[in-house]
Structures are given as C-alpha cells and as structure tokens.
Amino acid sequence: MPAMTEPKLIAGNANQPLAKAIARRMSLHRGMNVSLVDARVERFNDQEIFVEVFENVRGEDMYIIQSTSNPANDNLMELLIMTDALRRSSAARITAVIPYFGYARQDRRAKARTPISAKLVANLLVEAGVQRVLTLDLHATQIQGFFDIPVDNLYAAPIFALDILHQFEGRLSELMVVSPDVGGVGRARELAQRIGAPLAIVDKRREKAGEVAEMTVIGDVDGKTCIIVDDICDTAGTLVKAAQKLVDHGASEVHAYITHGVLSGPAVERVEGSIMKSLVITDSIEPSPEVRAAKNIRIVPTAPMFAQAIMNIWNGTSVSSLFEVETLQPIYEGMYSRA
Template identity: 45%
Template sequence: MSYTLKLFSGTANPDLSEQVSKQLGISVSTMGITRFVDGEVGVQILENVRGCDIFIVQSTCTPVNDNLMELALITDAMRRASAKRITAVIPYYGYARQDRKTKPRVPISAALVARLVESAGCDRVLSIDLHCGQIQGFFKIPVDNLMAKPVLVQEIMSRLRDLENVCIVSPDAGGAERADSFRHDFNRSFDYNAGMAVMNKKRVEANKIERMELVGNVQGCDCIIVDDMIDTAGTLCTAAKVLMENGAKRVFACATHALLNGRGVKNIEESVIEKVIVTNTVPQNKDKTHEKIIYVSVARILSEAIRRVHNEESISILF
C-alpha cells in the first residue's frame, strides 16, 4: 500500500490494542484523551495522519455511552485531519441486543449506533461475534463480523483434554446456529462426534428468566454451553443447573464477550460450572477475574484482519 497503517486505541481496550500492535509489528500511535469537569470528552491526535490508513480499537462496553462518544470523536478528529481511510475496530459492539422492536414504542438501538458510527466518518467496521448477524445490514459501509470460535476451540483443546461424551449446548433457541457452528469446528479439531442440545428460555424482562427447559439428551455428558456474551451470568448458571438436573456429568462454558456485570462473577463462582472460557474483547478488570474464568486473547484474529484489510486482501479465510 502507498499509505501508512496506523493503529490507535481508545480508553476501552488499551491492553488488547498493545497485543494487536505487537502482532502487527508496529506501535500504538499517540493520542490525547481527556475529560472535562462536566464529563465531556476531549480528543487530540498527537501525530500526522494525513493520507494514512487508520484503525481505531475501541469496544463500546461499560461505560457504554462514554466509549461510544469517544469513538465518534476520535473518528471525527481523524476525518478532519485528512486520514485516507478510517476503520473502527469494535471488538464488542454495545447496544447489539436491542436489534429489533420487541414491544411497542421502543427504539432499535443497534441500528441507531450504526448510523452514529457512520456519521462520525468511519469507512469500515471490524467487530467480533455480533449478537446477531443482521446488525451488519444496519450499516451502509462494509462490516466484517469476525469469529472468536477458533481461539475458544483451541483453548478447549489445550485445557480440557479429559472430555468424554461431549454435548454442545445453546442456552437459547436464538443461539442454536452459533452452537452448531461451534460443534462443527469442535468435531473437526478433535476428530470427535459431539452431540447438541438447546435450552428453551422464556424471559420476563431483561436479565430475568421465567423458565428454562432442556431440548435434547445430556445424560452422562460433559456439556459445553456456547454463547456470544455473558452479562450477569443468570442465563448461563440457570442453564448449567438444568443440565445437571437432567443427568449431565460436568458443565463448562464458552463465550466471546465477558461483560460480567452486577453479580456476574459471583453467580459463576456459586454455580455448578467448572470452567468458563472467554475472550478479552471486553477489558479484564480485577473485579472480573476468578479461578473459574479463563481469558484468551483475540489479538491474533484482529491483527490478521487489520493486515488483510490494509493490504486489500480477502479476509474470508478468517470466517
């Protein structure tokens, strides 16, 4: 490419940005981000970006609105500084769960966030395991929805070598396709023939479950629950309890985004789950660590996607 690749980091993912920069063999470029007394965000790019290919790493996780506004302001600053192309690398896409109208007179927040990101001046978006694939259609710019599945499967292979009679479990009907795709990669990697089960979940409201029923046979199985995110871990822990009540031998879990809000860590600690494998798309704060929770990095996936986008190469191999 005739223009220079530069990697910038918002305040949400400094550690992940450093890992990505090492994989790419470049340094994270310098930028100043400040907060005014009233909470406004101040941004200044501290080096020349004219004609550069810019990648901004920023998850829109807690505090969601602050991180989203920060991403928009960084993008606007890059656009006004004459950057050649701006790609928002959003490992975790906030507001993704509000992707449709489930009751009267509510917004479709995931679509609004997409318009905000576009309006700020982004030319492309890279994300990992969007809550639902159709979010890509909310954008009018290219969106690459990368998958954390390879690193999660690899971590299972290296840590859980004594698995027997494995059953991959989706914690709800909406995640069945995700769990089946995970099972396919698991079987191919282990030369295995894992079964599958699905939980039929009915919510009263967000983070409150009315009932959960098992569809499938898990008698005597080592179960691996597969989901895209863990928020308060209520769904995860309830599903694990139902699995054990239905004869499962052991229960493990895999998820991409470890939000672990509220009692999330405490719920996992008190649950029957033996290990939970998650990625670092959301920062690993000290209050989100526990001996049951294993973090793996998505830096290799992101760095390879960034390299391929910069070199105008296909990234379909990453899917």
C-alpha cells in the same frame, strides 16, 4: 492493489491492553515497530470528551481500536470524536475496530414505541466518518445490514474450537455443545460441527427481562461434558441456572464459552459460586480485576486474530479466511501446540 502506507493504530480508553497487544502482534508480523499513535483522550470537568492527535495522519490508513462496552455511552462518544478528529486531519481511510459492539442487543423493535438503537449507532458511526467496521461476534448478524459501508464480523468459534480441542484432548467423545436458548442454536451448531460434538438446547421462558421463569433441556445430556456457548454473558443469571439444569439432567460437567464477558453486577460472584467448572471468555471487553482473579474464569486472547484481520484489510486480502481453524492455528502458535 497493495497499500502504499503502513497501517496506523489509535486507541480510546475502553480496552488499552487489547490495543497494545494488537500493536505488539502486528510488530511481530511486520518485522518493524507498530505502535499506537500518540494521542490524548480525556474529559473536561463537565465530562465532555476531548481528543488531540499528536502525530501527522494525513493520507494514512487509520484503525481506531475501541470497544463500546461499559460505560457504553462514554466509549461510544470517544469513538465518534476520535473519528471526527482523524477525518478533519485528512486521514485517507478510517476503520473502526470494535471488538465488542454495544447496543447490539437492541437490533429490532420487540415492542411498540421502542427504538432500534443498533441502527442509530450505525448511522452515528458512518456520519462521523467511519469507512469500515471490524468487529467480533455481533449479537445479531443482521446489524451488518444496518451499515452502508463494509462490515467485517469475525467469529470467536474457531478460537474456541482450538481451545476445546486442546483442553479436552482425549475426551472429545464425551462432549456435548449446548445452546442456552433457541435463538443461539446457529452459533452452537457451528461450534459443534467444528469439534464433532452433538448439540442440545436449554429452552427458556421469561416472565420479564432478566428473569427466567422456566427452563427445559432438549436433548440427552446424561453423562456428557456439556459446553454452553453464547455471545454475551451479562449478569450470568441465566448461564448459572442453565448449568444447574444440565447437571440436574445428568451432565457430568458443565463448562461455558462466551465471547463477550460483560459480567456486570453479581456476575463474577455467581460464576464462582456456580456448578460450572470453567467459564472461558475473550478479552473483547477489558477484564476487571475481579474477573482476572476468579478461580474458574479463563480468558483467551483475541489480539492475534484482530492483528491479522487488520493486516488483511490493509493488504486488501481475505478476512473471511480467519473463519477457519486451520488459518488461526498458526496465528495462535504456541498456545495450542500438541505435546
């Protein structure tokens, strides 16, 4: 059944540039101005978060755009409080658009007496009043099952495939997709199938969290242009070591395609000083000035995909159609057109 009201967007402070870009894309598609709902999200002196919505949202289809990236707790609380404000203002439906879903790495009990924080966050969102979630490349796909509401998990792989087919045109036979660990093989295999490339794995053994003791390359990468694929790059330590290991095994070049550029601590410095030719990330997390200035880090936009996904949800049409390169190509018109 077609929607009777226009979709309305509201944004927290986590990634305002992405929220504005989504609004611009929707304005182009709708042929009418789609702007962010006027609101203020600020902090009292004791850092309590306060939200005030200045427009009438009664009966409206609301979309809150807010990544729960660093500072994760502040951004999560902003999302929860904004949801509560909209629910108490009689919004008809509240969809949380979370380009980067924080706490997703805590999706299971790896040791005794540890939390499953991703499930706790899911409970908090539902209790606050979120009725649907739209996100990108969940670290663990089973997190969708933590919710008793619809969860649409978009994938960066089709965008990355478009970018690779454009950037490496004429060299596709030289490419090899590499998973930086055994757990990421499914993600790497999907991209490899999209671009018609073989697959290799860098198997790693950790002594403790954040420290890699040993790496083994599984697959023949000699003479290949290797593309490392992963969902999150945090401190970039593992990524840089994997790139060096591939070159040591004969790879001619190493590039990386990572969905969420957390890039904390010394990450940018490590990437700039590494053997990698390029690191490609999305703007699911607002890039810092250091990230934007880095000579070998490139950012691909997600606004076209999120804008289309929001309109599909609003229209009641398929979101899974955005999983295909053929569907995304016209959405990213001009970016990857052939000369």
